[in-house]
Amino acid sequence: MTENTSLKAQNGPYFGEYGGRFVPESLIAALDELEATYEIAKTDPTFIKELDELNKNYVGRPSIITEVPKFAALAGDIRVFLKREDLNHTGSHKINNVIGQALLTKRMGKTRIIAETGAGQHGVASATAAALFGLECVVYMGEVDTERQALNVARMKLLGAEVIPVTTGSRTLKDAINEALRDWVTNVDNTHYLLGTVAGPHPFPTMVRDFHSVIGTEAREQMLVDYGFLPDVVAACVGGGSNAIGLFHAFLDDDAVKLWGFEAAGEGMNTLKHAATLSKGKVGVLHGAKSYLLQDEDGQTVESHSISAGLDYPGVGPEHSWLKDLNRAQYFGISDDEAMQALKALSQTEGIIPAIETAHALAGVIKHGSELPSGSSILLNLSGRGDKDMETVGKYFGFLGNKK
């Protein structure tokens, strides 16, 4: 590819017509400061060295790749490779971005971070970084999610963070972001909003992607060095889209590599109870960026539904909307039940318990892997581990009695 057509080189604020800064004027100075700080930091050898060392000695990077032949057999005659982000410190990919932004927070001289969280993984990662760097930390979490992810609430509190249940709106991730934005507007002088996904106003979609791009950069290299080829498909689950873009980014200019994103279809793509933003949404503005979103004809955000708190979001990062329109990536819906069956399948065939979010990508591989020619290979981002989900899983499969 020539430099002009490189998809990898796209750095915002716009991805095609998507992205931008649709936020109150009150936040513009903070976004400008963040962008300027990040632009300097990302080429500053001191910053790069510090980030690399933390990734190596605190997060545990590089994460390994595990081939899972027994699981792959469920999808046909293909090979499946897992990029093991579940083995990172705190148990998911979320820590990659959090460490980067926490370093930027220190650079900006701010002393307090706020974060939104759905599944609690980003909240836990943020609380972890706050403890490590000595920052005050407040995490906004929808009241519904504090109930279904109670263990992560306990983890955040143990780490010294304050967890504020959000009781307005649908009481899930979308409303947690609203509340975090309100806090940020009010306390922007000393506070950094440590946004946990590739959504939000510029520079977040680009910056968060960059901090997660280590996933794909490592994985691409590992595939070439350890196996001698690039995968035919790279796959990931998509809520806001951070783990997916983290894996996809290194492969954007490898035209032969297909990109598959799997959204939460909840109770089904033909019901109203899903979170399949790219498949079923329309273009609009939410949380500071233009992108696909689930909305009614008046532009009111529609509540999303998913068994997975981390995918239960009616928006998606603008770069995914752009990749969809370009047909560079394909996005599919995976129902609650398909995800839960895949979660069980990976656990029982390979002894790896994935997060419910991640299980959507695993189900997608089972569902669509058989469409690939014999001998094809899929690299999947195993974005998080399932420990946090044991209550939901236990209830779903009747391991905790007969409740479903």
Place this chain on the structure above:
Amino acid sequence: MSTQTVLTDLATRGEDALVGYFPAGYPTSADSIEACVAMCEAGIDVLELGVPYSDPVMDGLVIQVATELALANGFKLSNFFETLKAITSRVSTPVLVMSYWNPILQYGVRRFAEDLKAAGATGLITPDLIPDEAGEWLKISDELNLDRVFLATPSSSTKRLEQVASVSRGFIYAVSTMGITGAREDLDAKARAVVAGVKATGTKVPVCVGIGISSSDQVNEVNSYADGAIVGSVFIKAYRDGGIEKLRNVVQELKAGN
């Protein structure tokens, strides 16, 4: 009369200006019409009619709760313009529409602007649209000669204040403090600095101060250095707690400082 003329005339006469916010459809469309007409009759100088939205990031709890109720009670853009027209046909007060950007985007920016004008409003206040992202709206509002109110804040750079001043029409919405809507006892001294910053650009567009204003003393104080005070949450609380009568009384009380 245009918004700007109303505010400028008041300033010339040395009178305080009061801009009042109320959400359409709260608690129902019919109720909101009566409430808005009562506010105008009781003395507000400019009415800011809000479009309820599912994700109002600039609003505090009082307005959030009110607009959530309006949506739960069936507020739709399809009948918003009838509500607007019912108000403008009964009052001579300039009426601006305050809306987050996505409802306008989905309705169609041009269609929204044309319907708004046809229903007798003078323009739009856009809390989550900065001039940098407003290309289509700037063009259409020029064509239709509509007011467009952008925000100026304590953190805005001189360059950004100049940009806001150069594209705003009707008035400029100076955010009094860093924060979201809702009454605060001590009005931030930052308000004076924002207004001074905007005035220093040499703009002739009036500057009104909003966020945190709840008493007649504050309305007075703000009007000593700005061209108007914007009040919202206090009016909603008044209506919530005491209906039209209480709302009317609070408007008169805030206006009475004159």
